[in-house]
Amino acid sequence: xxxxxxxxxxxxxxxxxxxxxxxxxxxxxxxxxxxxxxxxxxxxxxxxxxxxxxxxxxxxxxxxxxxxxxxxxxxxxxxxxxxxxxxxxxxxxxxxxxxxxxxxxxxxxxxxxxxxxxxxxxxxxxxxxxxxxxxxxxxxxxxxxxxxxxxxxxxxxxxxxxxxxxxxxxxxxxxxxxxxxxxxxxxxxxxxxxxxxxxxxxxxxxxxxxx
Numbered sequence: 001x002x003x004x005x006x007x008x009x010x011x012x013x014x015x016x017x018x019x020x021x022x023x024x025x026x027x028x029x030x031x032x033x034x035x036x037x038x039x040x041x042x043x044x045x046x047x048x049x050x051x052x053x054x055x056x057x058x059x060x061x062x063x064x065x066x067x068x069x070x071x072x073x074x075x076x077x078x079x080x081x082x083x084x085x086x087x088x089x090x091x092x093x094x095x096x097x098x099x100x101x102x103x104x105x106x107x108x109x110x111x112x113x114x115x116x117x118x119x120x121x122x123x124x125x126x127x128x129x130x131x132x133x134x135x136x137x138x139x140x141x142x143x144x145x146x147x148x149x150x151x152x153x154x155x156x157x158x159x160x161x162x163x164x165x166x167x168x169x170x171x172x173x174x175x176x177x178x179x180x181x182x183x184x185x186x187x188x189x190x191x192x193x194x195x196x197x198x199x200x201x202x203x204x205x206x207x208x209x210x211x
Contacts (some may be wrong), residue, residue: 016103026055028154034088055152057110059100062094063204066103075106075152080123081130098131101140108149120145121171125178141178167191 001007021027027044033039033056046053054076056062060083062069062076069076078100083092101107109124111117128141150160158167168191175182187195 002013022051023049025052030055030057032057034058034060035091036064038069039065043068043074047072060089060096062105063093063096063099065090066100066105069100070104075108075148076100077108077110077149078095079111080109080127094127094130097127097144098136098140101144103135106148106151107144108152109144110149121177121182122180125180128178138178 016178018027022029029051031039031042031053033042039056039059039062042053042056053072055075055077056079059069059076059078062078076097079092080097081094082095082202083089097107097109109120109127111123113121116123123143124136124141127144128136128138147156147160150156150158159169162170168188170186170188171177171184172186173182174185174189183197184195185197186193
């Protein structure tokens with residue numbers, strides 16, 4: 001430019017920009033994972049190049065390498081009780097979430113299903129059911145679908161627990177939240193009522209289902 005030439009800037013490389021932001025810690029790395037060797041492999045790569053894996057997604061064999069996950073500082077977001085449906089899930093077990101929780105890892109429950117994802121409280125209940133009495137608490141299981149995923153998404157300062165100053169996103173149940181028989185009575189988002197079962201039943205035609 002000093003010589004008066006019309007300099008063409010270098011072509012923008014979005015892949016390298018993303019890698020730079022990962023190394024700077026500005027992008028939270030979520031890793032799709034199943035078996036223990038690939039989990040350890042990505043953790044080793046992250047340690048070698050100086051970045052952090054934020055969350056291991058699925059992580060069905062996380063129970064095998066809990067010490068490595070904890071040492072790196074990664075979180076885990078796993079299924080409740082899906083296993084054996086393909087080669088990578090052959091060694092998956094329903095106690096995975098509970099075992100990683102006992103190891104000290106921040107664990108959340110997720111689902112690839114657009115139906116089951118609406119009932120993660122039941123997913124958490126099933127994962128809790130497979131653990132032996134006393135191995136984890138009901139509070140541990142509730143954290144899988146409340147504060148723990150909020151921490152993984154870096155939004156726990158706003159949602160994930162009932163505290164003064166946070167967004168008032170609340171679901172009220174008629175039974176224990178981990179029970180398969182429970183139903184939502186009311187849903188509030190940022191303090192506004194989005195669903196009220198009593199009002200919903202009033203609005204239904206006579207003779208319709210009460211469930």
